Amino acid sequence: xxxxxxxxxxxxTIGTGVVKMFQQNEEVISRRLGxxxxxxxxxxxxxxxxxxxxxxxxxxxNDANAMLTDPDIDVIIELVGGYEPARTxxxxxxxxxxxxxTANKALMAVHGQELLQIANENGVNILLEAAVGGGIPVLSxxxxxLCANNFSDVLGILNGTCNYILxxxxxxxxxxxxxxxxxxxxxxxxADPTFDIEGTDTxxxxxxxxxxxxxxxxxxxxxxxxxxxxxxxxxIQYARKFGYQIKLLAIGKMVADGIxxxxxxxxxxxSFPLADVRGVLNAVRLMGDFVGPVMFNGSGAGxxxxxxxxxxxxxxxxxxxxxxxxxxxxxxxxQTKQITMLPIKKIEDIFSHYYIRFMVKDRPGVLAQISxxxxxxxxxxxxxxxxxxxxxxxxxIVIMTHEAQECNVLHALDKINKLSIVNEKSLFxxxxxxxx
Amino acid sequence: xxxxxxxxxxxxTIGTGVVKMFQQNEEVISRRLGxxxxxxxxxxxxxxxxxxxxxxxxxxxNDANAMLTDPDIDVIIELVGGYEPARTxxxxxxxxxxxxxTANKALMAVHGQELLQIANENGVNILLEAAVGGGIPVLSxxxxxLCANNFSDVLGILNGTCNYILxxxxxxxxxxxxxxxxxxxxxxxxADPTFDIEGTDTxxxxxxxxxxxxxxxxxxxxxxxxxxxxxxxxxIQYARKFGYQIKLLAIGKMVADGIxxxxxxxxxxxSFPLADVRGVLNAVRLMGDFVGPVMFNGSGAGxxxxxxxxxxxxxxxxxxxxxxxxxxxxxxxxQTKQITMLPIKKIEDIFSHYYIRFMVKDRPGVLAQISxxxxxxxxxxxxxxxxxxxxxxxxxIVIMTHEAQECNVLHALDKINKLSIVNEKSLFxxxxxxxx
Numbered sequence: 001x002x003x004x005x006x007x008x009x010x011x012x013t014i015g016t017g018v019v020k021m022f023q024q025n026e027e028v029i030s031r032r033l034g035x036x037x038x039x040x041x042x043x044x045x046x047x048x049x050x051x052x053x054x055x056x057x058x059x060x061x062n063d064a065n066a067m068l069t070d071p072d073i074d075v076i077i078e079l080v081g082g083y084e085p086a087r088t089x090x091x092x093x094x095x096x097x098x099x100x101x102t103a104n105k106a107l108m109a110v111h112g113q114e115l116l117q118i119a120n121e122n123g124v125n126i127l128l129e130a131a132v133g134g135g136i137p138v139l140s141x142x143x144x145x146l147c148a149n150n151f152s153d154v155l156g157i158l159n160g161t162c163n164y165i166l167x168x169x170x171x172x173x174x175x176x177x178x179x180x181x182x183x184x185x186x187x188x189x190x191a192d193p194t195f196d197i198e199g200t201d202t203x204x205x206x207x208x209x210x211x212x213x214x215x216x217x218x219x220x221x222x223x224x225x226x227x228x229x230x231x232x233x234x235x236i237q238y239a240r241k242f243g244y245q246i247k248l249l250a251i252g253k254m255v256a257d258g259i260x261x262x263x264x265x266x267x268x269x270x271s272f273p274l275a276d277v278r279g280v281l282n283a284v285r286l287m288g289d290f291v292g293p294v295m296f297n298g299s300g301a302g303x304x305x306x307x308x309x310x311x312x313x314x315x316x317x318x319x320x321x322x323x324x325x326x327x328x329x330x331x332x333x334x335q336t337k338q339i340t341m342l343p344i345k346k347i348e349d350i351f352s353h354y355y356i357r358f359m360v361k362d363r364p365g366v367l368a369q370i371s372x373x374x375x376x377x378x379x380x381x382x383x384x385x386x387x388x389x390x391x392x393x394x395x396x397i398v399i400m401t402h403e404a405q406e407c408n409v410l411h412a413l414d415k416i417n418k419l420s421i422v423n424e425k426s427l428f429x430x431x432x433x434x435x436x
Numbered sequence: 437x438x439x440x441x442x443x444x445x446x447x448x449t450i451g452t453g454v455v456k457m458f459q460q461n462e463e464v465i466s467r468r469l470g471x472x473x474x475x476x477x478x479x480x481x482x483x484x485x486x487x488x489x490x491x492x493x494x495x496x497x498n499d500a501n502a503m504l505t506d507p508d509i510d511v512i513i514e515l516v517g518g519y520e521p522a523r524t525x526x527x528x529x530x531x532x533x534x535x536x537x538t539a540n541k542a543l544m545a546v547h548g549q550e551l552l553q554i555a556n557e558n559g560v561n562i563l564l565e566a567a568v569g570g571g572i573p574v575l576s577x578x579x580x581x582l583c584a585n586n587f588s589d590v591l592g593i594l595n596g597t598c599n600y601i602l603x604x605x606x607x608x609x610x611x612x613x614x615x616x617x618x619x620x621x622x623x624x625x626x627a628d629p630t631f632d633i634e635g636t637d638t639x640x641x642x643x644x645x646x647x648x649x650x651x652x653x654x655x656x657x658x659x660x661x662x663x664x665x666x667x668x669x670x671x672i673q674y675a676r677k678f679g680y681q682i683k684l685l686a687i688g689k690m691v692a693d694g695i696x697x698x699x700x701x702x703x704x705x706x707s708f709p710l711a712d713v714r715g716v717l718n719a720v721r722l723m724g725d726f727v728g729p730v731m732f733n734g735s736g737a738g739x740x741x742x743x744x745x746x747x748x749x750x751x752x753x754x755x756x757x758x759x760x761x762x763x764x765x766x767x768x769x770x771q772t773k774q775i776t777m778l779p780i781k782k783i784e785d786i787f788s789h790y791y792i793r794f795m796v797k798d799r800p801g802v803l804a805q806i807s808x809x810x811x812x813x814x815x816x817x818x819x820x821x822x823x824x825x826x827x828x829x830x831x832x833i834v835i836m837t838h839e840a841q842e843c844n845v846l847h848a849l850d851k852i853n854k855l856s857i858v859n860e861k862s863l864f865x866x867x868x869x870x871x872x
Contacts, residue, residue, distance in 0.1 A: 021584060021726050028586050031651060034763070098587040107680040129581055135727035144580055145565055145573035145748030148457060148466050215467060262638070273733070276712055290457050290569035291744035294734035298727065299708070308727035311752035312581030323761035 002035040002296070004318040007067040007098075009089055010079035011044035011060070014103055016051045017307030018077060023053070025311075033315060035322055041067040047278045068092045075317050077310055078102040087111050090126070094118045099320075103130035103306055109204035110219050112211070116383060119334045125320070125328045127313035132205045134157060135305030136298045137303040138284045143333035149288030151213040153253040155432065158205040160280035160300045161189045161196040162228050162248040165294045166236070166265075167278045170245060173233050188280055195358040198227035199248060199263040206250035210261055213286065214254055215334035215341040218261060225262035233355060235429065238387055238398050239267050242355070258343035260350055267355050267431040272374040316326065348407040353382070353431035355400055356409070358416065359424045362395045366421050370397065379404040394423040398430065438471040440697050440754040443503040443534075443836065445525055446515035447496070449568070450539055452487045453743030454513060456575035459489070461747075469751060471758055477503040494586045504528045511753050513746055516536040523547050526562070530554045535756075537749040539566035539634035539742055545640035547657050556772045561756070561764045569594060571741030572734045574720045576748065578648045579769035585650040585724030591868065592686040594641040596716035596736045597625045598664050599630040600673070603714045619817075624716055634663035635684060635699040642686035644698055649722065650690055652778040653769040654697060660783040662700035669670035671793060671805070674823055674834050675703050678791070681711045685831055685868060696786055703791050703867040783841040789867035790820070791836055792845070794852065795860045798831045802857050806833065813848040815840040830859040836867065 006022075008015055013093075020028075022039045030036050043057060044062040067073060068089060076093040078100055080086040086107050093100050095118065102108065108115070108128050119126050129139045133156070157163050161183060168179040180197070183189035195201045203225040207218040228248050239246050241316025251267035252259065268275050273295050277283040287293050299305035320328055329337055360366045372382060385398045401409075413426045442458075444451055458465075458475045466472050478491060481499040503509060504525060512529040514536055516522040522543050529536050531554065538544060544551070555562050559869045593599050598621060604615040616633070619625035631637045639661040643654040647686050664684050675682050688695065704711050713719040718736025723729050723799070736742035744810050756764055766772055796802045807817060818830035821834045822869075839847075849862045 016765050017726070025584055025586060025725070027649075029584050029655040031767075032770050034771040034774075073859075105736050123613075135582075136730060137577040141573040141577055144752060145576040145745060146535060146571075146750050147468050148461055148747035149744055151462060193652075251578040273712070276709075287745060288571075289461070290453070290740040292735045292738075292741055294572060294732070296730070296732055298730035302728075305728055308585055308724060311584035311726075315583050316580060318766055319763065320759075320761075323759070323763035325759035327755065327759035329755055330468075334468050335470040338470075364606075366791075416493040 001030065001321065002074065003038045003074045004035055004312060004321055005038050005040045005044070006072045006075045006077060007041040007070065008077045008079065009043050009052060009064055009067070010081065011042050012079060013081045013303050014306045014310070015042070016053055017303035018079070018310050019053045019055065021307045021311050033318055034098065035318060037094065037314060037318060040073060041070065043067050055131050068098070069096055072429040073098060074321055075099045075101060075314055076106060077314065083107055083110065090115055091118055094122050094124055096321065096322070097122055097124060099124045099317040100126045101310055102126060102128050102312060105131040105204035105208060106203065110216055112208070116331055116336065119331070123318060124329045127316060128208065128243055128331065129313050130306045130309035132208050133282045133296070134298070134300040134302065135308045135314065136282055136284065136296045136300065137210055137309070138296050139208070141301060142286070143329060146286065146288055146291055146294070149290050150289050151254065151286055153287045154209050154213050154284065155274060156209060156250040156284040157247055157274055158204065158250050158300065159196050159202045159248060159278050160200070160281055160282060161193060162276065163187045164280045166228060166231070166248065169231070169233050170240070173237060175233050176229065176231060197229055199225040200295050202248060202250050203263045204215065206252055206263055207259060209250065209284070210238060210252040210259060211332050213252060214259060214342065215332065215338060216259065216340050218344065220293070222261065222344040224262040224264065228265050230427070231265050235427065238385065239247055239355065241385065241387065242383070242400060243270050244268060244431070245270060246429065247274060251333055259347050262347060263346050265429055269337055269433060309404050341386065348410065350406050352406065353401055353403055353405050354397065354409055354428050354432060355431055356426060356428045358397045358415070358422060358426045360397055361396045361421045363421060367397060369419060369421060373415050375414050377408040379408055379412055437466065438758065439472055439474045440511065440757055441474050441476045441509045442505070442511045442513060442750060443477040443479070444475060444513045444515065445479050445499070445500055445503070445507045446517065447478050447487060448515065449739050450742045450746070451478070451480070451515045452489055453739035454515070454746050455489045455491065455559050457743045457747050457779060458486055467750065468792060469754055470753060473750060473754060477506065479503050479609065481680050482766060486532060500525055504534070505532055510757055511533060511535045511537060511750055514540060516540070520762045521547065526551055527554055530560055533558055533560060533735060535560045535753040536562045537746055537753065538562060538564050541567040541637065541640035541644060545643040548644070549653050552767055552772065555767070563752060563776055564644065564767065566742045566745035568644050569718045569720055570734070570736040570738060570763060571719060571730070571744045572720065572732045572736065573745070574649055575644070575731050577732070578722070579765060582722065582724055583728070583769055585726050587690065587722055587724050588687065589689040589723045590645050590649050590720065591710060592642065592645060592712055592718070592720040593683055593713050594718055594736065595632050595638045597629060598638070598684040600624045600711065600716045602664060602667070602684065604670050606672050606681060609680050610672060611667065611669050612667060625750060628691060633665055635661040636685060638686050639699045642697060642699055645686065645720070646688040646695060647768050649688060649778060650778065651768065651774060652695065652776050654780065658697065658780040660698040660700065663703050666700050666851070666863070671863065674793065674821065677821065677823065678836060679706050679821070680704060680867070682865065683710060687868065691781065694781050697780050698786070701865055703865050713721060770856055784846065786842050787839050788842065789837055789839055789844055789869060791834065791865045791867055792849070792862060793859060794833045794862045795830045796833055797857045797859060799857060803833060805857060806852055809851050810848050813844040815844055815848055833840065
């Protein structure tokens with residue numbers, strides 16, 4: 001039985017999961033592959049810490065470069081994370097004719113175009129299933145079985161920390177800061193949670209999903225990204241009264257004049273399949289022209305689920321090596337020269353439904369003033385609610401709009417915020433209604 | 437750009453979807469594949485009927501054999517359905533060195549072992565994504581990205597007709613026969629719905645899922661199969677009161693002494709992810725040792741969704757041809773010689789929780805008699821409900837049991853049914869509780 005030799009860069013939490021999977025699932029792997037996967041080198045700066053898994057003598061090293069130039073190693077798993085030295089390691093691996101498997105969404109979202117170009121020039125591949133949705137096999141499904149579809153949109157709940165916080169805020173009416181602290185104590189949120197709660201992690205993943213679905217490179221800086229720190233329990237409870245939930249959604253849409261790529265708190269109807277995704281779970285809903293809506297859900301993070309995605313990619317590359325295949329399925333599913341650069345729409349130009357909360361003085365005629373300004377900007381009200389009569393000296397008025405353009409909403413709110421009857425800055429949340 | 441030539445056997449509903457997809461999605465297909473997919477022949481007995489799609493002159497023929505021996509054709513799509521002549525066609529295609537893509541679950545569930553053996557001997561492949569779950573990419577996910585997992589169980593809602601009927605019975609309290617008639621009028625059920633409502637179609641699909649998950653051949657006759665014709669609106673409403681729904685579930689489990697392979701109406705808790713799958717949708721939930729639970733849902737049938745699955749398989753085979761790969765990913769994901777023949781447990785030997793409904797005379801001491809017999813057979817009661825005091829001269833008593841062995845339940849009910857206080861045959865429904 002042939003051996004395929006693999007090197008692992010980064011022996012942290014996910015790396016430990018990968019080592020466990022190599023060891024525990026050796027039998028099923030070789031029964032499926034018809035060859036042995038051998039983890040022949042692991043590189044990490046810390047070679048002394050006990051990770052709870054046994055590694056054979058001589059496998060663990062702090063010399064990453066030796067692995068990257070070892071002619072016996074066919075596949076490198078990059079789990080270093082971050083931009084550098086991960087980028088330099090990946091480039092070196094590719095230039096030495098090694099395939100790469102990575103879970104590094106930041107690296108691929110920002111430097112993916114460069115890295116895939118280098119892979120292409122060297123006749124090797126970079127697979128990245130673990131970078132999006134943890135164990136959920138969504139990227140490989142887009143690349144493999146769903147690949148004859150034209151996708152029109154992709155929606156995802158891609159950050160377990162945010163979804164855990166929003167679920168708790170919804171189900172227990174707790175405030176953001178309190179739940180964040182609990183999440184940190186439980187290990188669901190990092191000590192510095194900025195990347196998660198500000199939406200950056202979700203935007204990295206969205207960038208990769210959009211590339212896979214639409215065959216386009218995404219300039220990461222153009223993804224509109226808004227986190228969940230401004231969401232209050234009050235808005236969540238008002239949303240509930242309208243039959244909606246608030247989720248941090250990654251939204252990618254192919255529209256007539258380009259692509260929408262945005263991450264923000266989003267109200268979705270209770271009947272919408274993504275509304276049931278609770279706690280740290282992740283889910284992705286794709287819409288293809290033939291397959292229709294398809295949804296995937298499962299563990300979006302964690303040592304074991306992420307290891308599963310990494311190993312699936314290693315197996316895929318091992319099959320290419322064993323079959324001596326002269327053509328690889330490209331990493332993004334499109335032939336490299338067919339990947340375009342579609343324009344991303346500015347957030348001001350999108351059309352959406354909106355939830356808007358005004359905090360106003362409790363006086364007759366207030367609603368007339370507000371709705372008159374909204375009307376001036378082509379924003380029509382679908383429903384209105386005045387949930388309480390008094391809240392700290394002012395009353396909330398909550399409306400849901402019909403479809404409106406974001407720039408109009410921004411202008412209207414600017415004008416409304418200057419009215420003397422308005423006590424504090426008005427707040428809005430975009431709504432994603434059930435797709436056709 | 438290279439051409440990959442494809443022949444289509446069977447120009448019915450799904451065949452029409454496939455033709456549409458070849459035509460409408462030509463651009464995305466070649467942008468992904470780096471080659472053109474050309475549908476060069478379509479064979480059907482009826483070559484005159486208008487299917488609403490245009491086919492070039494000379495493509496449509498009633499001579500299937502010409503296509504099966506045409507050296508220019510690389511891939512045959514079999515959409516004839518049923519056992520014969522589909523089996524003979526597939527064998528001939530394989531023996532002529534052509535890869536086969538099929539949506540034929542009956543053929544693959546019953547003759548899969550023989551056909552995959554012939555494929556193997558001829559160095560070609562049979563892919564069958566469209567046979568299970570319509571457009572949902574579950575088989576390719578098991579074979580591709582999830583393939584380093586050991587699976588412990590697979591649960592599926594795999595028949596849209598049954599799920600539509602049960603959803604309507606649940607939400608509108610209608611009876612089976614009435615809903616079936618509506619389903620037929622709406623085109624969700626066949627004029628002869630036997631294969632669907634008796635569970636055979638679901639069992640065919642389960643057989644294939646089990647082979648893929650566990651690397652075993654399944655003797656189709658050993659799958660315990662019970663349809664939904666005995667389910668009454670009364671039991672559905674009682675289940676609701678306990679917080680459960682009734683679904684026709686395909687259940688495959690790897691247990692210590694073999695495999696459980698069974699299709700039957702099953703009570704699942706409202707909180708269970710499969711409980712939300714409504715109407716004609718399909719869903720599959722897999723449990724892998726590393727990935728944990730993963731769920732897929734989408735359109736389980738229909739022209740377009742099934743065409744998507746067929747075309748994904750064609751693309752996969754086309755990539756193998758273009759790469760001139762010396763080793764194919766085997767159809768079931770396991771190397772052929774690694775596929776075992778694990779024993780399937782008899783239904784009498786399984787352990788489950790049970791819902792049991794007794795129809796008894798309304799007399800003191802009735803529950804004591806029943807529970808005493810249940811106790812004799814090691815069946816302990818978890819909860820009991822007497823929903824009405826009077827129903828056509830007798831009262832229902834409904835219980836939920838703790839885990840019990842099926843043979844004990846059968847013996848106990850035999851004995852209870854003979855009691856003079858029992859008015860009609862007692863009925864039971866197996867329960868699947870949330871997995872750990």
